[in-house]
Amino acid sequence: MNRTAASRRLLMVMPYSQFVRKAAEAGFEVWAIWDPSLREQAYLDEVAAHAQELLLTDFGDEAGLRTLIAETVRAHGIGTVLHLGAEESMPPALAEAEALGVSPNPAAAVGALNDKAAMRALLAARGLSPVRSRTAGTAEEAAAAVAGLPLPVVVKPARASGSRGIALIRDADDLGEWTARVTEAGLAGPYLVEEYLEGPEYSVETLSADGEHHVIGITAKQTTGAPFFVETAHIHPAPLGPDERAALHAVVIGLLDLAGYRFGPAHTEVVLTAHGPRIVESQTRLGGDRIPLLIETASDYDIEAAIFRTLAGAPVEPPAPRHTASVGFFLLPAGRLESVTGLDAIRALPFVHVLHFPFRPGDELPPTTSSATRHGYVVVDAESPAEARGRIARVRGLLRANVREAALTTTPKGALR
Known part of the structure; x- marks a missing residue:
């Protein structure tokens, strides 16, 4: 991949401090945008230490964020805008980057992966990873959707992450508890109501370059189960047979292809059911819960640094865990x-x-x-x-x-x- 001087100038929205450092180590000049209400000053100082400039804005002000991105790109001749942080501020950032011609991904591809309802609709349209589901705009509509599917079902906000607002609905009492919880937490719709998938859970980490997707590792998950499904432990690499591993690879790569995802990391959660792998959700970022550290501990492979090596033109070389x-x-x-x-x-x-x-x-x-x-x-x-x-x-x-x-x-x- 031929890199011009401009393409070595990188604007990152909501970059974690180690991302800025590792991007600089890969040869990039980095400009960073953060919302100061989300991090303490000491953390922002760490970000600024390896950036050409740290710019502050309110991520809730979408117009202001887009304006700041456009002004920074034009002022410094920036060739790429990346957002690898929390999903909530991705849509305006990627829409502006795409309009400026400096996004490595179509905004629609990222939206199709991060929005659980959009992802489920995309999979259903192509017959991949079939899961019975309904979408609902309000909690009241979610209750009606629950009535239209065999119990138990899982209900969750379509655009939240980290187990927020997720519940297993087995009866009317479960539905009432979930409604009260999402209302109190301010977790608005749309919501996704879908069949409960039984089987072991896995997280699949990928790194894509020029539309080619590479599986970096698969992690086995343990959760509390109902009602909150909070992760309690992970093991990497997941103990899987060759056929199971190949099936997980195929379904995740199939999803990324369908979405039109072109560049960067993705974190996809999959349940291996008796009928084959079924995708739970996906996000266009690295996995949480210290999964990057698990990969590095098991394989001596720094997936965070690999993002920027790949952006600089190096081939992706998935690791072999030791x-x-x-x-x-x-x-x-x-x-x-x-x-x-x-x-x-x-x-x-x-x-x-x-x-x-x-x-x-x-x-x-x-x-x-x-x-x-x-x-x-x-x-x-x-x-x-x-x-x-x-x-x-x-x-x-x-x-x-x-x-x-x-x-x-x-x-x-x-x-x-």
Whole structure:
């Protein structure tokens, strides 16, 4: 891929600090746009340290964001605009980048993947990964859609992420609880109502270049199950047979082809049902829950750096895992943390790569209703999935948290993902 001087000038919207650093290390001059209300000043300073300029705006002001993108592109001769952050601010950023001719992806392709209802409609139109589903504009319409499908069904906002607003509906009580929860959280429609998919869950990470899609890795997921389906642990690489792996590759690459996705990472969640793989959702970003670190721990492959190497013209070379890596999340009772011990002992374990426990005695632990309300995590390496599970269990056994539990409420509260 021939790169001009302009194409080495990169504008990133909502770039995490390591993205700016790794883009600069790949030879790009980076301009960054952030909403200062979303991050503390120290974090924004990290972003600015490797950027030509850090520009601040309100992501909720779509017209203002588009104007800032256009002015920055024209003022500095920028060749590419990337948005690899949260999906909510992607539509205006990508629409403006496409209008300026500096987006590596059609805005419609990104929209088709990030919007769960649009993705489901795209798959249904082509007969790929068939799932019975209905869309609804309001919670009342969602209730009617639930009545039109055999129970149980899953209902969720079409444009939210991180398990926010997701629920398994088995009866009228479940539907009432879900309606109250999304109303309280301000999670507006449209909503997607679809059949409940039974089977093991996987996250498939891909990196696309010039419309060719490369599977970088597959991660096995564990969740709490109903009602919130919050992830409790991941193992990478997923223990799969060749046929299962090939089936997951095929369905995910098929989706990316249908959407017309051209460049960048994608994170696609799939359930391997008795009838074959069924796609749950996809996002045009890297997976959360420290999946990039799991890939790097297992394979010595930095998928974040690979994005920018690929943008600079290098071929994509998927890694071959040499170890097993796992992340285990802490789900403690909700209430006031009275004391905690074992953190130093956990950090001293030779197989622990990262320990994250952001609470101190006196802090309130929220109920775990989404990925954002879990209580920390640990990342370990191992030589097999069984050893990884054992090491996660050992860490959880060492963490001793004394929590004065909160009184139960009828509607769980907390920061929803």
